[in-house]
Amino acid sequence: MQQPKLTVIMPVYNLAEYLPRALDALLKQEERNFKLLIVDDGSTDESNKILEQYRHSFKYFTLITTQNQGPSAARNTAIEQVDTPYFTFHDGDDFVEPGYTAFFLRAFKMHPEVDMVACGYYIDRPNKQPRAMGMPEGGLLTKGNTYLKMTNVFSSPVKGYSWNKGYKTEIVQKNNLRFDTDINLLEDQIFNVKYISVSDGFYYTQRPYYHYWQRSDSLVHKPSLKKASDNVVGNYRVWSQIVKSIMQEKELEKSQRKHRRHLLKTEGLSKESKNESYS
Template structure:
């Protein structure tokens, strides 16, 4: 009999945290799952840890593959997944003991729901912050789109439990970062009903040398910009609210500003053309999250990137 849930854990160089991650899944009150451990060519002892766990529990499948990155590992897991629902857990994170029990019960009781969004705790040894949610069923397309592209939603695969139909014909883009944002328009197209859950907690481990806390490589900037461009184009085509559209234009502006500052204008000319083509007025700066963002955006609109590249370019 096929399991109700396939839990996919992509693994690379996390020997220090892997057992905590796996153990948090194995002690779940919910038992009707398969656990797919994808060893993405990890150079440490992760592969052996995976095999040792699989030898003790028949629900565990292990895939050993050549390193291909996060998207490649997730995709390898999707290919062999047999469950009606899919969950992705990063191998340095872990989940509360009740994470799957009530959430999966809700999905089983409401088969029309395509996607469940869980609660998250940003965890480290010194300080942790939990984002609690009120239970809410979004049962029409307008509500779903407004939520999935709002600041209230974390565009990360690990925060969701998906019906497997969502990933029919959809895979994570390999060789990219910000892969979850890149496929967000495709996920949004397929999700007709979304449940925001107030049960269980996903513990996202905050670690040093995070990509969000350091200067990005020129290619990484392009990957971020590609993802935001896809989202902005989708928002325009679907008529998503002005506030949400502006939110993503501000993000795009900020990343592009940093890219031009860290490298040069010529490197990102195509992205600047996209930015100039977005329908936007100076008055839309009122939607910025802070005065600093608003001022930065106004300066970009008034002076353009040519001036900024001379001031901040390498």
């Protein structure tokens, strides 16, 4: 068996109720040659015990236990341990289709020119049928269109989540990209726009491989002043990064056009000089 090319990062905090479903789904992957890297962020329930029970079910299984610092810090801890060319994220209360890991490896192989790939996803709620997000679509996107798909507040199959994206480890490490740990909202989207701003090429499909389990007791669905504040701060950081990136792209295009004009002018002068020498 070849060395794995993909790492699945799973941050966990008090998810004992959901972990067996998540881990059983990963055991049923069509492409099983991947690394599973779990960070138990100081769980106080049976999460760690359940995780240990699955240790020998996976060929490549790493469990890191830390003090509780939040999901962003847990993801950052995991990022520092990744040693495969690609990685993705998987929340411990969600679950995936059998083709999930195969999609990322296939997409990167079929599109070597891109630096990020994304799959579609279902929204799952208790006692309701899964709902696939977005219209049937997919393909390659420019940097500007990628930003639009990520920030679409309606039915985009891309959005700003980290769990339906595949990343190149080299880009993250080279640019020291990490999740912001001072907010608990939109941190995924901030990370993604930072990643896009320093990379080239994006491929996506609406075909859903990920099940996003929306539970009423999750932090995201609890109203609070901190959440309202984080929403303002998060949106500011997202759009500041996007505007900065777009301005840099325009400056680069301007510089390239200037360089091309200079080359054409130099070439024209050179030809003119040659003609004069023959006359």
